[in-house]
Amino acid sequence: MSAKQPILELRNVDKSFGPIDVLHEISIKVRAGEVLCLLGDNGAGKSTLIKTLAGVHQPTRGEFLMDGQPVTFGNPKEAQERGIATVHQFGGTYPLMSVGRNFFMGSEPTKGFGPFKYFDRAKANRIAVEEVQKMGITRITDGDRLVGGLSGGERQSLAIARAVYFGARVLILDEPTAALGVKQAAHVLRIVNEAKKRGLAVIFITHQVMHAMAVGDHFAVLIRGAIAADFRKGEKTREEIADLMAGGESMAELEANIEVYQQTHDGHVPQMSA
Amino acid sequence: MTDQSSFESSPVSPVSRSFSFSSLLRSPASGAFMGFAVVFILFSIFGFGRNFLSVPGVTTWVNYASLVGIIAIPVGFLMISGELDISTGAVLPASTMTVAIVCGHYQMPIMVGIVAALSVGALIGFVNGYIVTHTQVPSFIVTLATLFAVAGLTLYLSIFFINNTNSFYNAPAFAKALLGGKFYGFNSSVFWWAGLVCVFVFFLHYSPKGSWVFALGGDQESARNAGIPVTKLKIGLFMLCSTATAFAGVLQVITFNSATSQANFGLIFNTIISVVVGGVLLTGGFGTVMGIVFGVLTLSIVTQAIGFTEIDRNLSFLIIGVMLLIAVLMNDTFRKLATSWSKPSKK
Numbered sequence: 001m002s003a004k005q006p007i008l009e010l011r012n013v014d015k016s017f018g019p020i021d022v023l024h025e026i027s028i029k030v031r032a033g034e035v036l037c038l039l040g041d042n043g044a045g046k047s048t049l050i051k052t053l054a055g056v057h058q059p060t061r062g063e064f065l066m067d068g069q070p071v072t073f074g075n076p077k078e079a080q081e082r083g084i085a086t087v088h089q090f091g092g093t094y095p096l097m098s099v100g101r102n103f104f105m106g107s108e109p110t111k112g113f114g115p116f117k118y119f120d121r122a123k124a125n126r127i128a129v130e131e132v133q134k135m136g137i138t139r140i141t142d143g144d145r146l147v148g149g150l151s152g153g154e155r156q157s158l159a160i161a162r163a164v165y166f167g168a169r170v171l172i173l174d175e176p177t178a179a180l181g182v183k184q185a186a187h188v189l190r191i192v193n194e195a196k197k198r199g200l201a202v203i204f205i206t207h208q209v210m211h212a213m214a215v216g217d218h219f220a221v222l223i224r225g226a227i228a229a230d231f232r233k234g235e236k237t238r239e240e241i242a243d244l245m246a247g248g249e250s251m252a253e254l255e256a257n258i259e260v261y262q263q264t265h266d267g268h269v270p271q272m273s274a
Numbered sequence: 275m276t277d278q279s280s281f282e283s284s285p286v287s288p289v290s291r292s293f294s295f296s297s298l299l300r301s302p303a304s305g306a307f308m309g310f311a312v313v314f315i316l317f318s319i320f321g322f323g324r325n326f327l328s329v330p331g332v333t334t335w336v337n338y339a340s341l342v343g344i345i346a347i348p349v350g351f352l353m354i355s356g357e358l359d360i361s362t363g364a365v366l367p368a369s370t371m372t373v374a375i376v377c378g379h380y381q382m383p384i385m386v387g388i389v390a391a392l393s394v395g396a397l398i399g400f401v402n403g404y405i406v407t408h409t410q411v412p413s414f415i416v417t418l419a420t421l422f423a424v425a426g427l428t429l430y431l432s433i434f435f436i437n438n439t440n441s442f443y444n445a446p447a448f449a450k451a452l453l454g455g456k457f458y459g460f461n462s463s464v465f466w467w468a469g470l471v472c473v474f475v476f477f478l479h480y481s482p483k484g485s486w487v488f489a490l491g492g493d494q495e496s497a498r499n500a501g502i503p504v505t506k507l508k509i510g511l512f513m514l515c516s517t518a519t520a521f522a523g524v525l526q527v528i529t530f531n532s533a534t535s536q537a538n539f540g541l542i543f544n545t546i547i548s549v550v551v552g553g554v555l556l557t558g559g560f561g562t563v564m565g566i567v568f569g570v571l572t573l574s575i576v577t578q579a580i581g582f583t584e585i586d587r588n589l590s591f592l593i594i595g596v597m598l599l600i601a602v603l604m605n606d607t608f609r610k611l612a613t614s615w616s617k618p619s620k621k
Binding site: 054076077080086088093094095096097101104105106107108110117118119146148149 | 480482484489492495496498499559560609
C-alpha cells in the first residue's frame with residue numbers, strides 16, 4: 001500500500017552540537033496529502049529540526065527515511081533533489097528582483113547554446129505568473145514586477161508555488177504565518193490546503209495554534225527538543241494544545257492547583273507573597 | 275473567503291514588451307544617465323570656449339574612464355553581491371610592475387608578462403575571496419589588509435628584483451598596437467573597455483548566472499538554499515575583480531611605457547564613487563552595468579576634463595562630493611519607485 005507509506009519519516013533522531021543535545025528521540029512521519037503541524041515555543045528545537053529535515057544538519061543518531069528507504073543528505077541541494085523543499089518565514093525571496101527571476105532562482109530557463117545561453121525572461125515570467133495564479137493568487141499578473149512590492153502573504157505564496165512547480169513532494173513551511181496579518185495569514189493557509197490537495201506532504205511549523213488547527217491533520221508538540229505530544233486532528237482542543245506548548249503537563253497541573261485553591265478559598269485566586 | 279476584495283482579477287499578460295517611459299525611469303541606470311547628462315551639458319556650456327568638446331578634450335576623459343571602468347564594473351558586481359573590494363589600489367601597481375620586471379628587466383616575451391600579471395591578479399582575488407567566504411571578517415577589512423600587504427610586497431619585490439620602485443618598458447609593436455595604441459586620440463583601452471562592457475552586460479543581465487549575483491546580495495542564506503554555489507561564485511567574483519584590475523594594469527603599462535610600485539589609493543575611491551554614482555545599492559542586490567558605465571564617465575569628466583572648462587580646477591573634488599551625496603539619496607528614491615511600481619491594471 002503505497003498510499004499508507006509515509007513519504008518522510010524520522011525514527012528516534014537525535015541531534016547534538018558537541019556536548020549540547022538539541023533534539024532527543026524525535027520520531028515523526030508524514031504521508032502524501034497530509035499536513036503535519038509541528039508546534040513549539042521559541043527554543044523548543046524547531047529550527048534545528050527543520051534544518052535536519054532540509055539537509056542542512058545531519059542527524060547524530062537515528063534514522064531518516066524517505067519512502068521507507070534510509071537516506072542521508074550531505075547538503076540542502078541533495079534534499080531538494082529528493083523533493084524536500086523548505087520555505088522560510090520571509091519566503092526566501094529577493095525583494096529587488098522580478099517575480100520571474102525569483103521563481104526560477106537557481107534553475108533558470110535558458111535560450112541559446114554554449115557560452116551564449118541567456119535567461120529566457122519571457123518564458124520565466126509566463127510560467128511564474130501561471131503557477132502563482134493556479135495557487136489562487138490572481139493579483140500577480142506581471143512577471144517583471146519586483147517582489148519587494150508584493151505583500152508578505154504573496155511572497156510566501158510565490159515561494160510555495162515555486163516549490164510545487166519544481167516537483168517538491170515534501171513541503172516544509174517554517175513559520176509562514178508568523179509575520180503576517182490576519183488576512184494575509186488566511187491567504188497562506190488556503191495555499192497550504194491547495195498544496196495538500198495536490199498530494200504534497202506538508203510539514204507546517206508554527207507557534208500559532210489557531211493556524212495549525214485550520215490546516216493540520218496530525219500534530220506534534222515539541223518541548224525542549226523532544227516530542228511531548230503526538231495526536232491527530234480532533235483529539236485535543238485548542239486550549240489543551242496551547243497548554244502543552246506552554247510547558248506541557250506542568251501547566252495543566254498548575255491550573256488544577258489554582259482550581260483547588262479557589263474551591264477552598266471562596267473563589268479567590270492565590271495571593272502572591274512578596 | 276476573507277479577502278476577495280484584494281483579488282482583483284485582471285487579464286493575464288505576464289510579459290510587458292511594450293516600451294514605456296516609466297519602465298526607463300525605473301531602471302537603476304536612469305539616475306546615473308541623468309547625472310551624466312547634467313554634468314556633460316554643464317561642462318559643455320562652461321567649456322565651449324576652452325575645447326571641452328574638441329578631440330583632445332573628449333579623449334582625455336574617455337581614455338581615463340576606460341581604465342577606471344574596466345575595474346569599476348567588477349567592483350560593482352561585488353557590491354551588488356554585498357561585498358567590497360578595495361585591494362584594487364595595490365593590484366594595479368603589482369600588475370604594472372610584474373609586466374615591467376618580467377618583460378622589461380628579464381626580457382621575456384610580452385605574452386609571458388601579461389599571463390604573469392593576470393595570474394598575480396587572479397591569485398590576489400582568490401586570497402580575498404577565500405578569506406571572505408571562510409571567515410566572518412567583513413570584505414572591507416579583508417581587502418584593506420590585502421591592499422596593504424600587496425602594496426608592501428610590490429615595493430619589496432621591486433627593490434629586490436630591479437633595485438628600483440619605478441620602471442620603464444617598451445612593448446613590441448604588435449602588443450603596442452593591440453593594447454596600447456591610439457586611434458583618433460582614443461587609447462586601445464577604450465575599445466577593450468567597450469568590449470568588456472558588452473561581455474559584462476551579457477553576464478549580469480542576460481546570462482542565467484547574473485541572477486545569482488543579485489541573489490547573493492539580496493539574501494545569501496536563501497541563495498544557498500536555492501542551490502546556488504555561494505562560496506564558488508563569491509570567490510569567482512573576487513578573482514574577476516582582481517584579474518580585471520590586473521588587465522587594466524597591463525593596458526596602462528603598455529600604453530604609457532612606465533610602471534610604478536606606489537599603491538594607487540585614488541583608484542579605490544574612484545571605482546567606488548563610480549559604482550555608487552552609477553546607481554548600485556551599497557547594501558547589495560541592485561544595480562546595472564550601464565549605470566556603472568555612466569558613473570565612470572561622469573567621474574572622469576569632473577576629475578579629468580575640468581581643465582578644458584572655465585570651472586576652477588580645484589572645485590572638482592567639491593563637485594564629486596556633492597554628486598556622490600545626491601546619487602546616494604537618489605538611489606534610494608529610484609529603488610522605492612522600482613519596488614512600488616506595478617503595471618496599471620486594465621479594467
